[in-house]
Amino acid sequence: MGKFYDAIPPNLISWIEKQEMFWVATAPLSADGHVNVSPKGLRDSFHIVNENKVWYQDLTGSGVETISHLRENGRITIMFNAFEGPARIVRLFGTGTVHEFGTPIVDVHKVGSSCGYAVPLYEFKAHRRALIDYAARLEVKDQEYAAELPADADTPNVAQNGIKNYWSKNNVKSIDGIPGLQGAHQSNVTPLSGMQDEVQGVGEPEADKTATGVTNGAAIAASAKGVRGRDQLGLLMAFSAGLAVAAMVIKLQLVGVL
Known part of the structure; x- marks a missing residue:
C-alpha cells in the first residue's frame, strides 16, 4: 500500500x-x-x-x-x-x-x-562522462569565438559549431513544435567552463579512478561534500554566468504516489 x-x-x-x-x-x-x-x-x-x-x-x-x-x-x-x-x-x-x-x-x-x-x-558503477566531455568541447568553441570579437560588438557570441548553436538547432522546439528555449541560445553571455576540480564516481568504465577537470557545456564541475561523505559533482547549470539549457524553477505540488 x-x-x-x-x-x-x-x-x-x-x-x-x-x-x-x-x-x-x-x-x-x-x-x-x-x-x-x-x-x-x-x-x-x-x-x-x-x-x-x-x-x-x-x-x-x-x-x-x-x-x-x-x-x-x-x-x-x-x-x-x-x-x-x-x-x-x-x-x-x-x-x-x-x-x-x-x-x-x-x-x-x-x-x-x-x-x-x-x-x-x-x-x-559510474556516471558516464561522454556528454560532459562533448558539451565542454562545444562550449570552448563559443569561448574562442567570443575572444576574437571586438569588445563593443553587439552581435550574439554564437560560434558556428559552439554550444549555443547546438541549442538553436536542438533545443528551441519540442518534437510536437512546442517552444522550448527562449533566450539562452541568443545570449551575449559566453558559457564558462574549465574549472579544474576532482570529481569522484564520474567516468566510465574506470569508476574507481578520479576524473580531473570534468566540465560540461551545461555544467561546471564543483566539489561538494555529499550525504555519504564523498566528493560530488555540483552541476552549475548557469555556467556561473547565468546560462542554462534546462535549469528549471519547478514548483511542485505533490498529490500522491502510484
Whole structure:
C-alpha cells in the first residue's frame, strides 16, 4: 500500500539523496502529442532544501521536451526508485515553471511512497562522462569565438559549431513544435567552463579512478561534500554566468504516489 505525507519525511529525504538517478515525465496538452520520460543523473544534481522544497539541475540534451511541456502546461512528475536495498518507488506529482537563467525549485505539499517490487536490482558503477566531455568541447568553441570579437560588438557570441548553436538547432522546439528555449541560445553571455576540480564516481568504465577537470557545456564541475561523505559533482547549470539549457524553477505540488 502506498503512503502519503504532507511533507517529505526524514527517511525519504535521506533515501532520495542517495539515489544516483531519477526520471522526469511530462506531456503536451494535445491528445496526440508525445508523452516524454527522461532519465536524469550525475551525482548531486537533485537537491532537497527542506521537507517542502527541492530543486534539480539539468544538462544539455538532444531535445527539449521537458522544458517545452512545462512552458505549455506546467505538469511534471519526478520519480525515484530503488535499484539496491529494500524495494521502493517515490513519485512527486506537480507543476513547474521553466527558468533558463536560474535554479530549479520545488515546493512540496504532499509526498507519497510505494513498493517497487517489480524493479530489478542493479549495481551502480559510474556516471558516464561522454556528454560532459562533448558539451565542454562545444562550449570552448563559443569561448574562442567570443575572444576574437571586438569588445563593443553587439552581435550574439554564437560560434558556428559552439554550444549555443547546438541549442538553436536542438533545443528551441519540442518534437510536437512546442517552444522550448527562449533566450539562452541568443545570449551575449559566453558559457564558462574549465574549472579544474576532482570529481569522484564520474567516468566510465574506470569508476574507481578520479576524473580531473570534468566540465560540461551545461555544467561546471564543483566539489561538494555529499550525504555519504564523498566528493560530488555540483552541476552549475548557469555556467556561473547565468546560462542554462534546462535549469528549471519547478514548483511542485505533490498529490500522491502510484
